[in-house]
Amino acid sequence: MKPYVIGIDMGGTNTVFGIVDARGNVIASSSIKTAKHSNINDYIDELYVEANRIIVANDAVDKIHGIGIGAPNANYYTGMIEDGVNLPWPTPIPLADLVSQKFGIPVAITNDANAAAIGEMTYGAARGLKDFIMITLGTGVGSGIVINGQLVYGHDGYAGELGHVIVKRTNGRICGCGRTGCLETYCSATGVARTAREFLDIRKEPSLLRNMPIDEITSKDVYDAAITGDALAKEIFEYTGNILGEALADFVTFSSPEAFILFGGLTKAGDLIMKPVKNALDKNILGIYKGKVRVLLSELKESDAAVLGASALGWEVKPV
Amino acid sequence: MKPYVIGIDMGGTNTVFGIVDARGNVIASSSIKTAKHSNINDYIDELYVEANRIIVANDAVDKIHGIGIGAPNANYYTGMIEDGVNLPWPTPIPLADLVSQKFGIPVAITNDANAAAIGEMTYGAARGLKDFIMITLGTGVGSGIVINGQLVYGHDGYAGELGHVIVKRTNGRICGCGRTGCLETYCSATGVARTAREFLDIRKEPSLLRNMPIDEITSKDVYDAAITGDALAKEIFEYTGNILGEALADFVTFSSPEAFILFGGLTKAGDLIMKPVKNALDKNILGIYKGKVRVLLSELKESDAAVLGASALGWEVKPV
Numbered sequence: 001m002k003p004y005v006i007g008i009d010m011g012g013t014n015t016v017f018g019i020v021d022a023r024g025n026v027i028a029s030s031s032i033k034t035a036k037h038s039n040i041n042d043y044i045d046e047l048y049v050e051a052n053r054i055i056v057a058n059d060a061v062d063k064i065h066g067i068g069i070g071a072p073n074a075n076y077y078t079g080m081i082e083d084g085v086n087l088p089w090p091t092p093i094p095l096a097d098l099v100s101q102k103f104g105i106p107v108a109i110t111n112d113a114n115a116a117a118i119g120e121m122t123y124g125a126a127r128g129l130k131d132f133i134m135i136t137l138g139t140g141v142g143s144g145i146v147i148n149g150q151l152v153y154g155h156d157g158y159a160g161e162l163g164h165v166i167v168k169r170t171n172g173r174i175c176g177c178g179r180t181g182c183l184e185t186y187c188s189a190t191g192v193a194r195t196a197r198e199f200l201d202i203r204k205e206p207s208l209l210r211n212m213p214i215d216e217i218t219s220k221d222v223y224d225a226a227i228t229g230d231a232l233a234k235e236i237f238e239y240t241g242n243i244l245g246e247a248l249a250d251f252v253t254f255s256s257p258e259a260f261i262l263f264g265g266l267t268k269a270g271d272l273i274m275k276p277v278k279n280a281l282d283k284n285i286l287g288i289y290k291g292k293v294r295v296l297l298s299e300l301k302e303s304d305a306a307v308l309g310a311s312a313l314g315w316e317v318k319p320v
Numbered sequence: 321m322k323p324y325v326i327g328i329d330m331g332g333t334n335t336v337f338g339i340v341d342a343r344g345n346v347i348a349s350s351s352i353k354t355a356k357h358s359n360i361n362d363y364i365d366e367l368y369v370e371a372n373r374i375i376v377a378n379d380a381v382d383k384i385h386g387i388g389i390g391a392p393n394a395n396y397y398t399g400m401i402e403d404g405v406n407l408p409w410p411t412p413i414p415l416a417d418l419v420s421q422k423f424g425i426p427v428a429i430t431n432d433a434n435a436a437a438i439g440e441m442t443y444g445a446a447r448g449l450k451d452f453i454m455i456t457l458g459t460g461v462g463s464g465i466v467i468n469g470q471l472v473y474g475h476d477g478y479a480g481e482l483g484h485v486i487v488k489r490t491n492g493r494i495c496g497c498g499r500t501g502c503l504e505t506y507c508s509a510t511g512v513a514r515t516a517r518e519f520l521d522i523r524k525e526p527s528l529l530r531n532m533p534i535d536e537i538t539s540k541d542v543y544d545a546a547i548t549g550d551a552l553a554k555e556i557f558e559y560t561g562n563i564l565g566e567a568l569a570d571f572v573t574f575s576s577p578e579a580f581i582l583f584g585g586l587t588k589a590g591d592l593i594m595k596p597v598k599n600a601l602d603k604n605i606l607g608i609y610k611g612k613v614r615v616l617l618s619e620l621k622e623s624d625a626a627v628l629g630a631s632a633l634g635w636e637v638k639p640v
Binding site: 258 | 403450451465467468470472473474475476477478479480481482484485486487488489497498499566569570571573574575576577578604606607608609612
């Protein structure tokens with residue numbers, strides 16, 4: 001097997017990519033602006049030129065086993081970005097074909113959370129685990145489910161949207177998906193900010209969070225207040241962690257994973273969020289699973305994680 | 321491959337078993353009393369004598385590929401019944417070893433709902449499906465999850481307990497598992513009877529169900545009333561189906577199945593339950609899955625289903 005893979009993390013604004021070895025070292029990386037090109041072929045051309053530059057500079061020509069791409073709504077089965085997403089080109093986009101034809105290297109694509117799960121299994125906290133669930137806590141809540149060592153794609157390629165499990169059936173928060181009460185409206189970074197605004201509105205006690213414009217409060221502000229001991233801010237994390245832990249307990253009944261791996265901005269809150277998550281999981285879990293399921297933090301450096309996750313998919317492609 | 325398997329459905333009262341061919345025909349069947357023997361070895365001995373009688377009578381000696389057993393809390397990985405269950409012997413019971421040593425035939429075991437899923441995939445409504453979820457609606461609610469053509473056992477062998485997903489976080493019904501609000505407290509046959517008692521207690525309108533002692537009402541009584549047009553009885557099924565459909569919509573976000581297969585006593589209510597299930601699924605499902613997931617009824621005859629389900633596992637055993 002060739003010694004390197006390329007991981008490409010394609011976002012609406014930037015596309016970051018890197019050459020990665022089998023131990024998860026990012027040998028070299030670079031990026032281009034996604035939104036700069038109104039024509040997808042111009043984008044692919046620039047991606048190729050810039051990636052090839054680092055390939056040549058690092059003596060990696062003919063040493064790339066495969067290319068993995070993490071992209072919004074990317075379908076592993078079809079190699080397409082099928083749905084309307086925040087990208088400057090009309091969908092469906094035959095992304096895997098376009099990139100593999102340009103590079104002459106086999107390509108696999110999936111969404112970011114699935115890529116994160118494969119990355120964690122290949123290089124991170126899930127090494128050696130065959131049954132685990134990755135939960136990404138960022139702007140939204142994403143998930144990648146691994147069963148028996150294999151990522152779950154489902155019959156259509158879109159399995160693992162656990163951020164859209166309904167956690168409040170009545171008076172739930174409005175979600176970007178058009179429904180109400182989804183997990184991600186509570187347990188994402190934006191969910192924490194929404195909780196802060198709700199709490200500040202309903203409750204009367206003093207809080208450092210009252211010193212800033214209520215509509216500008218971010219999860220980072222809540223964290224900053226909580227670590228100085230602000231009681232209301234700490235309660236916001238407890239509320240968030242409790243909802244997440246309850247949801248995780250339900251997820252266990254599905255695939256009986258040995259661990260959850262949490263990743264993303266919210267996990268920086270450390271014990272402020274992890275303790276209530278673990279407590280609620282333990283309190284709500286069905287008896288036969290009790291004490292069997294660990295909650296772990298991602299072991300991938302956040303700055304590299306997206307590229308590493310995507311790159312891990314590059315090991316799974318079949319040679320053309 | 322040898323032409324037959326044996327399926328054994330082990331219940332607390334009776335153990336039913338049969339010889340099954342590759343097309344799902346039950347060539348011959350019989351049963352013994354489970355609870356008759358206080359010693360597990362006496363039970364295995366009688367099972368062997370009685371099964372061997374039908375094997376010989378049907379010219380099936382040396383023609384049995386494997387034995388599959390469906391039993392409460394049976395663990396596929398360990399071959400053991402590990403937990404306290406309604407059986408007359410101390411646990412753990414090394415059931416697979418005991419039976420395979422006695423019969424000289426390889427044995428695999430799992431719980432009833434998993435066996436039902438494999439049975440449906442081998443002989444029934446799930447033939448040709450690689451991603452589906454079996455939901456059994458009996459005294460409780462069980463489930464068997466198939467992803468990519470493989471049953472999901474989870475890291476400990478106990479995956480697929482969807483009857484214990486929490487559907488009511490506040491004021492939920494007490495469940496036999498010791499928690500509250502589990503799906504099976506609403507959507508099992510006993511759940512329907514509980515709903516009937518609740519509705520009759522709270523509501524004032526007339527109903528045929530008021531003609532019987534409230535504590536003796538069964539789901540069958542509710543069905544009988546509903547098909548004569550009793551509005552309250554029909555509403556009980558709508559309430560039940562709605563909760564189940566909401567839960568199924570959440571399950572889709574996990575494994576994106578192409579179908580749910582419903583099995584068990586409650587499905588006899590036909591459209592009374594199927595319509596609200598399908599409506600609630602359609603209404604609550606995340607956009608990307610809309611219109612992709614079918615809700616099907618089991619195609620296995622209920623009297624044979626447990627033996628057929630168990631037998632299907634018999635095809636999967638490796639020769640000793």
